[in-house]
Amino acid sequence: MTDAPRPIIQIQNVSKRFGKVTAVDNVSLDIMAGEFFVLLGPSGCGKTTLLRMIAGFELPTEGHILIDGQDMAGIPPNKRPVNMVFQSYAVFPHMSVADNVAYGLKIAGVRGGEVKDRVAEALELVKLGGFEDRMPDQMSGGQRQRVALARSLIMRPKVLLLDEPLSALDAKLRAQMQFELADLQDQVGITFVTVTHDQDEALSMASRIAVINKGDVAQLAGPSDLYEYPANRFVADFVGSVNIFEGKLTLDEPDRAAVDCPGLGRVYLNHGVTGPHGADVWVALRPEKIYLHVPGEGKAVRAAAQDAPEGHNFARGTIKGMSYLGDITLYDIELESGARLRVSRPNLSRHDQEDFTWDDKVSMHWRADSPVVLLG
Amino acid sequence: MAIFSRTPRAPLEYSRTLWMRLWVGAVMVFLYAPLVVLMIFSFNDSKRNVVWRGFTFKYYDKALGNDVLVEALVNSLTIAALATLISLILGAVAAVMLWRFRFPLKGAVDGTISLPIIVPEICMGVAFLIFFAKWLEWPTNLIWPFNLGAIIIAHITFCFPFVTMVVRSRLATFNREQEEAAKDLGAGEWAVFRDVLIPHMRPALIAGALLSFTLSLDDFVITYFTSGPDTITFPVKVYSMVRFSVTPEVNAASTLLILLTILLTAVALKLQGVKAIAETH
Amino acid sequence: MAEQDWKANKRVFAAVSVPTLLWTLLFFVIPMAIVWFYSFGENRGLTEIEFSGTLENYKRATEFLYLSIFGKSFAVAALVTLICLIVGFPVAMAITFASEKWRPWLLLGIMLPFWTNLLIRTYALMMLLGTQGFANKGLGALWDGASWLKTLVGMQPLPTWEPVQLLFNNFAVVFGLVYVHLPFMVLPLYAALDRLDRSLIEASLDLGAGHFRTIMRIVVPLAAPGIVAGVMITLIPALGAYLTPDLMGGTDSQMIANVIERQFKKANDWPFGAALSFILIYAMFILIALQSMRRKVPEAR
Numbered sequence: 001m002t003d004a005p006r007p008i009i010q011i012q013n014v015s016k017r018f019g020k021v022t023a024v025d026n027v028s029l030d031i032m033a034g035e036f037f038v039l040l041g042p043s044g045c046g047k048t049t050l051l052r053m054i055a056g057f058e059l060p061t062e063g064h065i066l067i068d069g070q071d072m073a074g075i076p077p078n079k080r081p082v083n084m085v086f087q088s089y090a091v092f093p094h095m096s097v098a099d100n101v102a103y104g105l106k107i108a109g110v111r112g113g114e115v116k117d118r119v120a121e122a123l124e125l126v127k128l129g130g131f132e133d134r135m136p137d138q139m140s141g142g143q144r145q146r147v148a149l150a151r152s153l154i155m156r157p158k159v160l161l162l163d164e165p166l167s168a169l170d171a172k173l174r175a176q177m178q179f180e181l182a183d184l185q186d187q188v189g190i191t192f193v194t195v196t197h198d199q200d201e202a203l204s205m206a207s208r209i210a211v212i213n214k215g216d217v218a219q220l221a222g223p224s225d226l227y228e229y230p231a232n233r234f235v236a237d238f239v240g241s242v243n244i245f246e247g248k249l250t251l252d253e254p255d256r257a258a259v260d261c262p263g264l265g266r267v268y269l270n271h272g273v274t275g276p277h278g279a280d281v282w283v284a285l286r287p288e289k290i291y292l293h294v295p296g297e298g299k300a301v302r303a304a305a306q307d308a309p310e311g312h313n314f315a316r317g318t319i320k321g322m323s324y325l326g327d328i329t330l331y332d333i334e335l336e337s338g339a340r341l342r343v344s345r346p347n348l349s350r351h352d353q354e355d356f357t358w359d360d361k362v363s364m365h366w367r368a369d370s371p372v373v374l375l376g
Numbered sequence: 377m378a379i380f381s382r383t384p385r386a387p388l389e390y391s392r393t394l395w396m397r398l399w400v401g402a403v404m405v406f407l408y409a410p411l412v413v414l415m416i417f418s419f420n421d422s423k424r425n426v427v428w429r430g431f432t433f434k435y436y437d438k439a440l441g442n443d444v445l446v447e448a449l450v451n452s453l454t455i456a457a458l459a460t461l462i463s464l465i466l467g468a469v470a471a472v473m474l475w476r477f478r479f480p481l482k483g484a485v486d487g488t489i490s491l492p493i494i495v496p497e498i499c500m501g502v503a504f505l506i507f508f509a510k511w512l513e514w515p516t517n518l519i520w521p522f523n524l525g526a527i528i529i530a531h532i533t534f535c536f537p538f539v540t541m542v543v544r545s546r547l548a549t550f551n552r553e554q555e556e557a558a559k560d561l562g563a564g565e566w567a568v569f570r571d572v573l574i575p576h577m578r579p580a581l582i583a584g585a586l587l588s589f590t591l592s593l594d595d596f597v598i599t600y601f602t603s604g605p606d607t608i609t610f611p612v613k614v615y616s617m618v619r620f621s622v623t624p625e626v627n628a629a630s631t632l633l634i635l636l637t638i639l640l641t642a643v644a645l646k647l648q649g650v651k652a653i654a655e656t657h
Numbered sequence: 658m659a660e661q662d663w664k665a666n667k668r669v670f671a672a673v674s675v676p677t678l679l680w681t682l683l684f685f686v687i688p689m690a691i692v693w694f695y696s697f698g699e700n701r702g703l704t705e706i707e708f709s710g711t712l713e714n715y716k717r718a719t720e721f722l723y724l725s726i727f728g729k730s731f732a733v734a735a736l737v738t739l740i741c742l743i744v745g746f747p748v749a750m751a752i753t754f755a756s757e758k759w760r761p762w763l764l765l766g767i768m769l770p771f772w773t774n775l776l777i778r779t780y781a782l783m784m785l786l787g788t789q790g791f792a793n794k795g796l797g798a799l800w801d802g803a804s805w806l807k808t809l810v811g812m813q814p815l816p817t818w819e820p821v822q823l824l825f826n827n828f829a830v831v832f833g834l835v836y837v838h839l840p841f842m843v844l845p846l847y848a849a850l851d852r853l854d855r856s857l858i859e860a861s862l863d864l865g866a867g868h869f870r871t872i873m874r875i876v877v878p879l880a881a882p883g884i885v886a887g888v889m890i891t892l893i894p895a896l897g898a899y900l901t902p903d904l905m906g907g908t909d910s911q912m913i914a915n916v917i918e919r920q921f922k923k924a925n926d927w928p929f930g931a932a933l934s935f936i937l938i939y940a941m942f943i944l945i946a947l948q949s950m951r952r953k954v955p956e957a958r
Contacts (some may be wrong), residue, residue, distance in 0.1 A: 387859070388855060389754060390750055390751060390868075394752045396747060396855040398750045399751070399907070403839070403863040404766055405749050407766075407770045407836070407839065408729055408766075410778065410782045410785045411770070411773065411777075413777065413785055466677060469673045469676055470677040473673040473674050473677060475660075475828065476661055476673070477660060477661055478664075479662075479663035479674070489677065489681055491685070492685060494893060494942065495938055495941070496687075496896070496914065496934075496937055497894075497899065498899050499689075499897070499935075499937060500688075500689075502692055502917065502921060502930060502934050503688035503691065503934075506691050506927070507684075507687070507688035511691060530684075532680070533680070533685050536680075538762065541771025565666075581715065592668055593774060594776075596776055597899050597900065601921070611774065611776045614777070615900075615904075618776070618904060620764050626780060627784075630780065634773055634774075634777065636755065637769070637773050637811075638769070640772075641769060641772060645765075
């Protein structure tokens with residue numbers, strides 16, 4: 001896209017309280033036209049409430065929601081230029097597929113041949129061509145979801161809202177649908193806003209993700225930034241799995257930094273973190289970014305020393321637990337400090353699983369660009 | 377929730393629209409106004425019901441001093457209590473039978489058991505009239521409470537299918553694995569019934585008891601046909617009083633019965649909570 | 658749910674089936690069968706009835722007088738059901754969408770009158786509707802007010818208020834039956850609406866439909882089983898109503914139950930009364946058969 005990004009949805013200082021419970025707490029964010037935007041967070045974090053406020057089913061206690069520059073206050077859901085795919089799909093069980101898909105068009109006053117053509121076109125788009133006369137109870141969950149998608153897309157909304165679109169599908173279908181949704185969005189060019197609690201879903205589909213925690217935006221970033229540069233402990237922990245250690249910042253210069261962690265040892269980074277010297281910070285280290293070495297510790301020390309000063313980015317421990325997951329194996333390692341570390345290792349050859357086993361003494365190292373220092 | 381609350385109304389909050397509130401309010405007035413007026417005028421110091429002439433308990437004295445009325449009330453409560461007890465047992469047993477077993481002619485048995493729910497009261501009244509007067513010739517000169525036997529039998533017959541219905545829909549939600557778990561842990565048929573099934577049925581049994589008791593206490597038509605000339609129940613007595621003349625005494629007696637209904641409801645609420653009571657219906 | 662074959666556990670089956678079956682047979686099937694036999698009998702003398710197998714009683718029931726009473730009973734019951742449906746539907750909607758805190762109390766508000774003695778409720782209504790009752794007083798006050806307003810603008814006052822006859826006519830019967838049966842209608846409607854997935858309503862609004870259109874095209878069709886149940890649960894007892902027409906009706910407001918009662922208590926024509934009873938029962942069966950046919954239609958699609 002060469003156009004300058006234009007905000008299609010502007011959420012301005014929106015709060016929503018149900019009695020004493022604050023579901024959404026002073027959120028502001030802009031969603032750009034053409035984005036595949038994902039609201040990601042644990043259940044009960046307020047992400048669905050936010051989506052329902054965009055659709056008009058809940059009204060903000062404070063703040064404003066603008067769609068395409070127009071304030072939505074006082075505009076009921078049936079007059080908003082957005083459509084929603086519900087978590088339960090909400091396909092009308094007493095209407096055929098064609099009647100379901102045509103429902104909104106007929107209400108908008110479209111008549112005759114155009115309805116038929118557009119229904120056929122919409123069904124083709126979601127790969128349900130020829131299903132016009134089926135009743136919803138004769139279809140699988142995945143097919144019903146496609147009907148719900150077609151029913152919304154036929155309205156040509158400015159924004160399509162999807163509430164946990166994949167949560168009711170089985171694992172295989174979910175993976176397939178992730179790709180299809182992303183393709184579909186590409187094809188129709190409509191802005192998609194999706195709510196999910198599943199990080200894989202978010203990472204694979206989104207162009208941008210807002211991680212929501214306790215009614216507030218914890219981080220707003222693209223998928224890889226979110227994973228590689230989490231802004232705080234909540235995001236680091238919620239997106240992917242991670243080892244977190246508390247420590248003190250001992251060195252902080254523009255091109256390098258060091259943290260002294262009682263649990264993990266001394267951690268060296270090849271970039272600055274701009275935190276106050278001596279501050280309490282947290283170091284996050286992803287399990288897949290840690291290299292395991294068979295005893296003969298010299299190798300690990302030498303490997304670590306390639307990009308970090310002597311005595312940094314290196315640890316020793318004992319394997320206390322293993323779980324073999326086929327593609328990778330997870331190791332639960334007790335460090336000499338008594339802390340636990342999770343390490344994952346791809347099973348590159350069939351015999352890899354035998355390399356390490358319970359109670360083996362191991363050494364570990366990681367690269368200087370792997371750890372992330374978190375200030376909050 | 378104030379009548380005019382300031383937070384804007386979300387689309388599905390239908391019950392917050394003004395016309396809905398007015399509608400529900402009007403229906404509630406429609407349902408309760410007559411009862412409230414009846415209760416207020418039981419304290420009215422006037423023979424004619426319509427003009428307020430001052431507060432009095434006179435008609436309560438009169439109603440409670442009226443031996444026939446008191447006897448009728450005692451009869452009604454006795455009938456309702458006995459009919460409820462037996463209906464509860466019969467109804468629960470029938471529900472277990474229909475839920476648990478497959479047997480020949482099950483459809484016909486099921487239909488016949490639920491038939492008293494559908495057959496008009498008047499037809500059942502007629503049937504009991506003929507049955508007890510002409511065929512069984514239930515003696516009418518027995519001592520109390522056996523003189524009420526025919527009425528109690530009639531009441532049980534139309535009450536227990538309701539218990540069966542309520543208990544059966546509750547049993548449908550029973551997780552068979554609980555029964556299997558109990559058996560796995562060594563429980564026999566009877567222990568399973570007592571420790572697992574009965575506790576599961578409890579809310580339905582309470583609802584069924586409440587339903588039976590009110591149905592029995594409420595019944596006029598069937599009792600009117602079944603009862604001999606000498607046995608009188610509360611509705612039959614009120615009926616003859618209303619036919620004869622409308623006096624504040626009837627108001628007083630009615631108020632007492634309404635209070636009893638409210639009391640029973642309160643007891644049921646205490647036992648079950650509003651939600652459970654509302655849901656079993 | 659796997660049902661057990663009765664032979665697999667005969668002891669338990671006997672324990673649960675014998676009391677039920679015996680009771681139903683002795684105190685329901687036999688009495689009803691006797692009525693059925695009576696309906697083919699003839700009066701012989703004052704108390705003697707002979708089972709002659711005659712169809713005379715049924716023939717008599719088709720005379721214009723009785724046919725018109727049947728017709729009238731149906732008309733009244735249908736009208737009552739319709740009014741209950743129109744009045745009750747918004748109430749059921751309001752309860753369904755009320756807040757968690759209010760819903761149980763509203764339900765209780767509907768159920769409490771249902772638990773209150775029918776005779777007391779009828780009597781209370783009679784008090785209110787009588788010529789000296791509050792309904793008349795209220796109307797009288799309105800009338801006087803209107804009259805006063807007319808004099809205020811310099812017109813002739815209205816003639817003095819004559820109390821309207823609100824009781825002992827067909828209006829009173831319909832009014833009384835609606836009063837008594839309204840909770841019967843609201844509860845099944847509520848049960849059906851409560852089961853409805855709310856996102857269906859939201860989806861309809863989301864696709865541009867207004868509230869009225871959503872109710873007519875989504876809510877009503879999906880609540881149809883509950884509506885049918887409510888209609889049946891109101892129509893059937895209304896059709897067989899005895900007390901309300903007896904106490905609140907006039908001489909021309911007799912419904913079928915009153916005619917049956919007269920055969921037994923006054924006219925002493927038991928066989929004819931028995932025949933009328935069974936015609937009423939058959940009518941119920943036809944209604945129920947119609948309902949179950951209706952239920953099968955959408956499944957066939």
